[in-house]
Amino acid sequence: MQIRWIEDFLTLADAKGFARAAERRHVSQPTFSRHIQSLEEWLGVELIDRRVQGVQLTPSGRIFREFAIDMLRRTYDMRALLRGQTSTAESLVRFSVAHTLSVTFFPRWLNELKGVLGNVLAHVNAVNVPEGARALTEGATDLLLAYHHPQLPVLLDPKRFPHLTLSTDRMVPFSAPLRSGAPKFKLPGQSGSGVPFLSYSSGAYLGQVVEMILLNSGEQLHLVRSFDTHMAEALKAMVLAGHGLGWLPESSAAREVSDGRLVSAGSRRWSCDLEVRLYRLAERGNDMVEQIWELLSGKK
Template sequence: MQIRWIEDFLTLADAKGFAKAAERRNVSQPTFSRHIQALEEWLGVELVDRRGARVQLTPSGRIFREFGIDMLRRTYDMRTLLRGQTSTAESLVRFSVAHSLSVTFFPQWLNELRAGLGNVLAHVNAVNVADGARALTEGATDLLLVYHHSQLPVLLDPKRFPHLRLSTERMAPFSAPLPSGAPKFKLPGRPGERLPFLSYSAGTYLGQVVEMILLGAGEPLHLTRSFDTHMAEALKAMVLAGHGLCWLPQNSTTREVKEGRLVAAGPARWSCELEVRLYRLAERGNEMVEKIWEQLGGKW
């Protein structure tokens, strides 16, 4: 199997037509068709249904599409990483960063590191918490930056994976405002007028944090789930557009709150505090990892 066959297949799945996909890939249509056929022969299944005017994926094609996306992403990441194994390898640090923190916390924090240490060459992978923890245990990353709550701990052996507490963050409910400045959607809602709830996808860490808040509320909430995604920034965009309320890390809402485009959707009892933690493997890493740890006050 060749990587370009997978690239061709994903292009076809998006274009839904052989001619358009071949044009995007800058090859002739017969050549493109042979690549797709070769991939199907290698896998032993049909990936596309060619009977209609628009190409449709078969059930096997839909399954392979998800696998192909992940395989290409990992391949590209590997190539980028291997190309970095040069004379700069001693300053290269592989960071796995929770999706939300990669947008809100990490950019400024990296500036602070570089102010003290010079050029820190950062390879950053935005991850969910479980995948980040797995990457750390498998040696695929040097430093893991994630949220932590005592009721939702990251499952890492503290003897093998020490951590530093870098900051705190508060998860709180937000809504777009009415012209009066009051929240358009305000907790807890009413039985006859349930509030549209924009939620994180199942299995995400922030989604688990929100469920913890809801279960510990101590009073009924009148919500109806109307949208879900794993991305906090996508949820914020939906809230700003007035589609409902959601819980967001407060650091991600500073500008919008200051501008009056977001307001609290409920009092402090509907929020909770999280730690921002940095984890590493206990064994000594490369020179730059050690410098970062020492600058942050890490002790052995």
């Protein structure tokens, strides 16, 4: 199998036409078609349903598309990493960062590190918290940046994986405002007219935090789940568009709150504090990892 076959297939799935896809890939249509057929032969399944008009993926094609996207991303990441590995191995730091923190906290924090330590070559992988913890235990990452709540701890042995608390955040329910400035949707809702609830996908750490808040509320809620995603930024976009209420880390909504585009959808009893923690393997890492840890732990 050739990487270009996969690239061709994803282009076809996006363009929804062999002629348009071949043009995007700068090859003739017959050549492009042969590439798709070669990929199907290698996989042993049909990816394109040729019995219908236009380009439609078969069930196997839809499944393979998800694998193909991940395969290409990992291949490109590997190539970029290996190209820089020979001369930068001692300064490269592999970060696994919780999705939301990779957008809100990490860019500013990395600038602060660079301001003290100089250039820090960072390879960043945005992850779900369990995925990041697994990468740390398997040695696939140097530092894990994640949220923490005492009732939902990251399952890492503290003796083998020490941590530092870098900051705090707060999980808050938000809604788009009415013209009056009051929230369009508000907790706990009213019987007979459930509030549209924009939730996180199963397994997402922030989703577990929200479920903990709801279970600990001790009050009957009138919510109707109408959306789920594992990305806080996607959930924020839905809240901003007025589709319902949803919980967001306060830091991720700061600008929208300041602009008056988001307002709190409930009192503080519907919120909870979170720590922002940095984890590492206790065994000595490369020089830059050690410099970062010493700086943050006050030893430098």
